[in-house]
Amino acid sequence: MSLLQPKMLRPMSTSEAIAYAVKQANVDVIAAYPITPQTIIVERLSEYVNNGELDAEYVAVESEHSAMSACVAASLTGARVFTSTASQGLALMHEVLYVASSLRCPIVMAIANRALSAPINIHCDHSDVMGSRDAGWVHIFVENGQQAYDRVFQAFRLAEDEDVLLPVGINLDGFFLSHAVEGIATISDSKAATFLPPRKAKYYVDSSMPMTFGAFALPDWYFEIKHQVAIAMEKVPKKLEEVEKLYYQMTGRIYGHVGAYKTEDAEVGLVCAGSAAGTAKYAVSRLREKGIKAGLLSIRLFRPFPVESILPHVKDMRALVVMDRAMSPGAPSAPIGQDIKTMLYDAGLRRNIPVVNFVYGLGGRDISAAEFEEIVTKVAKDVKARRRIQRGTIYWGLRS
């Protein structure tokens, strides 16, 4: 990245960067429905198709339910398939998401994360993806446009791997990322084609091998079929690592399952996902200047939850601050908080590393570096004074 000349960077919004990558990925079918804030992605793709720059079928469906339904059907025929949605759209797709993963369709979907109604709100939070986190999809969070662009290629390569065959969601924060313009280092079309040759499905819908897709399975088989999704999911961390290595050789860019910053000697770890990672990183460097040993862990691979990649960073920390941009009303923790606590419990670190779980930024409410500093400073003080760390879920940034 550091060796790049400025002229090699193309100014693009994250949405445009994703659309450009999807074009270079030479997808066959796009089925999508407009919803803010992902609309730019499908607008650009429509232009590519209508201008003959991308040989694909754009199915302009009448709902997100149909978007995902058409994607699943197209994927079963062996096509490379992409779609994009957000918020209510993802919620409307909900039942189809499970069909996509259980029928092992390597669909890639960009999710411009947005709050869920009511009240209706078009701005960012992670309620949409958290509501569908158990649907059997691989979920990746990106922190900027460059990651979003790169992850498109990696996502297809990962999804279409015969040992994986799972759909992948690329989560980008609505507006914060979807509409933010930055310089993107792109790869050439030929490199894209080498990294991602046309999909070669082993089984597909065709009269040359008539097969039944989507049969009716009763208690004697249903459980085994569902279990295969869990088995495939277990293979994802290692497979993504391999895919990233290949991509690194081509581009020099690698992201990993988690983004770690100054975690080596950190006493208080800050955990978050999405665009807040950049702000949090700045906050951590400021805290270090003040002598507070803070570290950052940004969750980049969210499903499967990369326990093995997170543990080495946190095992010697004295407290974790987990920032969730979604709530789970009535649950003991918010979604990422639940995962982190389960991870620590299983690793036998429950007593060593207390977790403070914050719910922040719902409906697009911004969070500043100063706020991250304030939160971590307080926890660091408690740690130093050996005071009991506050437990439970704290709703941060509410009007008083």
Place this chain on the structure above:
Amino acid sequence: MLVGEVKSIRELYGLDLIAPGHRACAGCGALVGVRQVLMASRRPLIVVSATSCLEVTSTPYPQTMWKVPWVHLLFENAATAASGIEAALKVLSRKYGRQEHYIIAFGGDGGTFDIGLQALSGALERGHRFLYVCYDNEAYMNTGIQRSGATPLGAATTTSPVGTKIVGKTQQKKDLLEIVAAHRIPYAATASPSHWKDLANKVRKAQSYDGPSFIHLIAPCTRGWYFDPSQTIKVARLAVETRYWPLYEVENGRYRITHPVPNPKPLEEFLKVQRRLSHLLLPENAEMLERLKAYVNERWERLQRLSVCFA
């Protein structure tokens, strides 16, 4: 092959695309109709099914009845699944030389009239080349006979029972074919398994068009309509002969009654053989019977006028 008019049933011998041993009820009108549609269909063929009796009885994992590629996703999205397959094969054939296929989507009346209407409308509007066949047994039979938008006036179902205050369904049947025809698709028709030649030729005609087509198939249900399993085809024939189920087509907007019924049998003949409707013959339900008769007559007369217009 499989494109011209079917003149003799011998032409359909050996063209079965479903294996014996499926788990539908004895005398299932849907399976008879589906089998006829498939025998008449052009090939190579891909079949899509909505969640329905057809799907449940034909694919108890790890077994399948289907000799053709078959896809089922959910209840309300058979038309969309067909769209996705059609779009994919179009582009895969263009880019990589994959063979294109004919596509038939089957949905029951619940999956078509009600929960799947939006998906159907979208697919018709987008103009995908596929044939959608709604096999209509006039209620949610798979879940145990609940009323749907296709259930006729007065019919007893488990959610429109014959009570002491309210007798059966209080609303008329939705006129689905008119909704479909309003999309100005090239071909839409009704059919009945009792009139196999009419049905077979409608399938052939539907598949000759490079766009969406639709067949509305009556599917008498022994469990939900309450008649002896040996009587399925007779009940279907009575539906046609009483003008309850007019056989007609809308081809490029032109209406034509394909099986004229100049001397119809009284509607009572159709009602009395099924326990779901026979209570309409009781004196206390005379008003409801008249409303149902009026619906049937008005529909027929309208179709006749339209057929004359386009003759």
